Amino acid sequence: MSELIIPYLLTVVFVSFVINLVIALYGIFARPTLVKKIIALTIFSDSLNSLAIFVGYRVVSGRVPAPPVVVNYTSPQGPAQLAKVTVDPLPQALVLTAIVIGLAVTLFMVKVTMQVHRIYGTTSVRKLERIEHGNKGEEDEGVVE
Amino acid sequence: MIDLIAALLMAVAAVTSIVFTYLAVVEKNLIQAVVFSAVQSTMYALIYFLLMAPDIVLVYLPVGVGIYPAIILLLIKKTDKVDE
Numbered sequence: 001m002s003e004l005i006i007p008y009l010l011t012v013v014f015v016s017f018v019i020n021l022v023i024a025l026y027g028i029f030a031r032p033t034l035v036k037k038i039i040a041l042t043i044f045s046d047s048l049n050s051l052a053i054f055v056g057y058r059v060v061s062g063r064v065p066a067p068p069v070v071v072n073y074t075s076p077q078g079p080a081q082l083a084k085v086t087v088d089p090l091p092q093a094l095v096l097t098a099i100v101i102g103l104a105v106t107l108f109m110v111k112v113t114m115q116v117h118r119i120y121g122t123t124s125v126r127k128l129e130r131i132e133h134g135n136k137g138e139e140d141e142g143v144v145e
Numbered sequence: 146m147i148d149l150i151a152a153l154l155m156a157v158a159a160v161t162s163i164v165f166t167y168l169a170v171v172e173k174n175l176i177q178a179v180v181f182s183a184v185q186s187t188m189y190a191l192i193y194f195l196l197m198a199p200d201i202v203l204v205y206l207p208v209g210v211g212i213y214p215a216i217i218l219l220l221i222k223k224t225d226k227v228d229e
Binding site for chain 1: 149153169185189193196198204209212213
C-alpha cells in the first residue's frame with residue numbers, strides 16, 4: 001500500500017512548491033511596496049532551492065535513504081554504496097551556495113530600498129512612478145521655455 | 146513504515162507552507178507578513194530535513210528564520226510600516 005501512497009505524497013510536496021512559486025511571483029509583480037517585493041522574492045528563491053533538492057531525492061524501498069554527509073565513502077566500494085543508500089549530494093551542494101548568495105543579494109536590495117526611502121520618502125512603486133512622472137513633466141516644461 | 150511517516154510529514158509541512166506563503170503575500174501589516182514568512186521558512190527547514198539534507202537545514206534555519214526576518218524588520222523600522 002505504501003508503494004501507492006508515497007509517490008502521491010511526494011507529488012503533493014512537488015505541487016506545493018510550484019504553487020508557492022506562483023504565489024511568490026504574484027507578490028513580486030502585484031504588490032506595490034518594495035519591502036513586500038523583497039519578502040516575496042526570498043520565498044521565490046527558497047521555493048526554487050526546494051525544487052532543486054526535491055529533484056535529488058530518491059525513494060529507497062522499505063526505508064528512508066541516508067543523508068549523503070554522514071556516509072563514509074572513502075573505501076574503494078564507497079561510491080557504489082553511496083549511490084545505493086543515499087540521496088543525490090550534488091543539488092545539496094549547489095543549494096548550499098545558492099542560499100548564501102541569496103542572502104548577499106537580499107542585503108543589497110535592503111540597502112537600495114533604504115536609499116530609495118531616504119531620497120523619495122516612500123517605498124511604494126506607484127508613488128515613486130508618480131514622483132518620477134511629475135519630475136519629467138517639469139523638465140519638459142523647462143525645455144519648452 | 147518509517148518512509149511513509151516521513152512522506153506524510155513532508156506533505157503536511159508543504160501544504161502548511163502554502164497557507165503561510167499566501168498569508169505573507171496578502172497581509173497588509175508588513176511586520177505580520179515577516180512573521181508569516183519566518184513560519185514558512187520553518188516549514189521549509191522541516192521539509193529539507195525530511196528530504197535528507199541536514200547540512201542545508203544547518204545553513205537555512207539561521208538564514209531563513211534568523212537573518213532574513215531580522216534585516217527585513219530593521220528595514221521596516223526605517224521605512225513604511227504598512228503595505229498599500
